[in-house]
Amino acid sequence: MKNFLPAKGELKRRHVAREDHCEACGVPGENLYHVDFSCSFAIRFWEAVKEATGCKMPVLHPVTWSYDLLAEETCSEKDRTLIICGIWSLWSGRNARRHGKELWNPKIAVKHVASMVEELLCLGMERLNRSARRKQNWQKPVKEWCKVNTDASFISSSASGAGGAVIRDEEGRLIAAASKRYKHLEDALMAEALAARDGLMLAGVTGCEKVIFEIDNLPLFNLLHSEAGERNVIAGLWQEIRELGKNFSDFIISFV
Structure with a gap:
């Protein structure tokens, strides 16, 4: 060695x-x-x-x-x-x-x-x-219409979030507003869908007839304009939102 x-x-x-x-x-x-x-x-x-x-x-x-x-x-x-x-x-x-x-x-x-x-x-x-990108200001709805705006937040670590809704008339005056906490959320899309449902329920309670429903979540907007929501995790909420829209004499969904 x-x-x-x-x-x-x-x-x-x-x-x-x-x-x-x-x-x-x-x-x-x-x-x-x-x-x-x-x-x-x-x-x-x-x-x-x-x-x-x-x-x-x-x-x-x-x-x-x-x-x-x-x-x-x-x-x-x-x-x-x-x-x-x-x-x-x-x-x-x-x-x-x-x-x-x-x-x-x-x-x-x-x-x-x-x-x-x-x-x-x-x-x-x-x-x-x-x-x-220029920030888009809120636009007043046309005469005899009201506008419903909803938005939501999502915290993945706790699977929780919150949503809010604001309803204004043709002059921009506040008709109603509400917020709510959510638990056991799957994702941000579910939070947005819950806020949308609650916002339309609020519009129905306040007696709105002609409603412009304005959201800033593109996936939700696309789902509400297609039949793909039946196969999505928010299928129940998707159906509920579409049924709530039928309760108004006129109903438009817009994306901003």
Whole structure:
């Protein structure tokens, strides 16, 4: 057993040596800037990026390139996003080659990065559209009509929630309002359906004849306008809401 143990000096020599050269072009002192911008792989990659997307690599200093890239005046937000994703792809390709995987194809990598950037930009536009969406004010109903608005909340951790209803006339004056707590809820849709049922029951008690029932829950709105509610977990409530609507001389369901 003693013959198989390495000497102290030999043990030190067996430590994994630090790789200080580029495996692609052999340049010594490999660093992140070399991997991402000056290596032969990187040069081919950025040429493919320009050809496929039109993105032109800005002039970046080897020492301050990361700060330069984040500066607003360096390039557009879309190009900056593309370049950062490209840097990540180049570094991943370098690590893959170091571990003996197949050679990294710059054109395939460009297609992957471009697709990823498009998805990121689409997500950004979706958030922008949501934040920029104009808040819709409550609109008065037409003459001789009243409007019933209901809404609900749902707490998944306790399977509970609450609902509320407000009824106003053609001048926007309050006719009635009510709120109620709910237990043993399946989901938010059930809470919304309970609030809707209770709101229409309140409208019936107050003597409303022509009713605009206004809700902000699209799944419930779609169910009430289809026969799919029969197969839904709220089938009983779905049927009850539709029957309550028949008690009014005129009944309209609207979504806001």
